[in-house]
Amino acid sequence: MINVSGRTLQWDELIDEVSVSSKGIKILEELNKSSKVYRFLSFKELENxxxxxxxxxxxxxxLNKSNVTFAVFEETRADDRYWAVTEQGGIRLKEGVKPSVAISDIYKNGSEYAFECATAMIIxxxxAALQYLGAESFNNYFTRLYLYSWEADSDLGLKIVTTTDPIPGDVVYFDNPDNLEPQWQGENAVYLGDNLYYGHGIGILNEKEMIEQLNTLGRSNEVDAYMLDKIVRPSFDHWIGLKQGYTRSDRTTSNRIIVYENINHHNQVSISYYYHCSLVNMLNTGTITITINGTLD
Known part of the structure; x- marks a missing residue:
């Protein structure tokens, strides 16, 4: 259900008022038929x-077609013209490299790259932000990229929504509770609509196929994999604000960038954003300590 400026609209009204592509029409249909009310201040916000x-x-x-491969943190690879791979398996932007060029290279030279599935979602x-904002704005906002699990610049504005009703463009998580191989403890996947999901290392499959693959790859033999009700979305209104021209003075540097030295590396492969946030919180409060390659991080 869609509400614009306090008014719940019928489908015929939406079609008359909203200007989107043919692919966008399908997203509009999913938003409209959802039992959840999606509220927008204007039709322009809805379109964006x-x-x-x-x-x-x-x-x-x-990314599915780019020839990138799946890897655990210890086997992470990246094009060393643009990125440095850290000892923890993160991918750190090199000094003097434009973020837009480095991110685009992952798509252009995918065979040079290997990373796990949470990292793939951040990529x-x-x-997507690069395509929406353009290179100049992207380079202004995302200056110090570091790709490691779900670590992300705060300007992505990632948030968790509790629902079993994903909209195309949402990221879901298929949990594999009794897996015997940690890299297949679950799969982050972008919902593409029409019951299709993209998961790094698995490809584009429908929900049933995704679950069957996880059960097989993780050697799960008692409990089937299943989709969690924790869905990840970026802050769309914030992205819209970025496109409209937020400047550095609008946001504090400490909130806006990723500082590599402050990252807590948990070394947990293929985890959900919800679990990642829980781990980081426990690490920050000293509840747990993670050992990586024999050294405390």
Whole structure:
């Protein structure tokens, strides 16, 4: 259900008022038929939200075709013209490299790259942001990229929504509770609509196929994999604000950038954003300590 400026609209009204692509029409249909009320201040905000979702979906499809491969943190690879791989398996932007060029290279020279599936989702978001904002704005906002699990620049504005009703462009998580191989403890996946999902290392499958693959790859033999009700979305209104021209003075540097030295590296492969946030919180409060390659991080 869609509400614009306090008014709940019928489908015929939406079609008359909203200008989106043919792919965007499908997203509009999903928003409209949802039992959840999606509220927008204006039709322009609705149109931009749909456009961002399109960019996320397209970024996922392109990454699927890019020849990037799945790898645990110890086997992470990246093109060393643009990135440095850290001892923890993160991918850190080199000094003097434009973020837009480095992110685009993952899509152009995918065979040079290997990373796990949470990292893949962040790459999808960065590439979608690049397409939506353009290179100049992207380079202004995303200056110090560091790709490691779900670590992300705060300007992505990632948030968790509790629902079992994903909209195309959402990121879901298929949990594999009794897996015997940690890299297949679950799969982050971009919902592409029409019951299709893109998961790094698995490809584009429908929900049933995704669950069957996880059960097989993780050697799960008692409990089937299933989709969690924790869905990840970026802050669409914030992305719209970035496109409208927020400047550095609008946001504090400490909130806006990723500081590599402050990252808590948990070394957990293929985890959900919800679990990642829980781990980081426990690390920050000293509840747990993670050991990586024999040294405390």
């Amino acid at each position: 939200t749909i456009l961002i979702r399109e960019h996320i979906m397209e970024a996922a499809k392109k 999808v978001y960065y590439y």
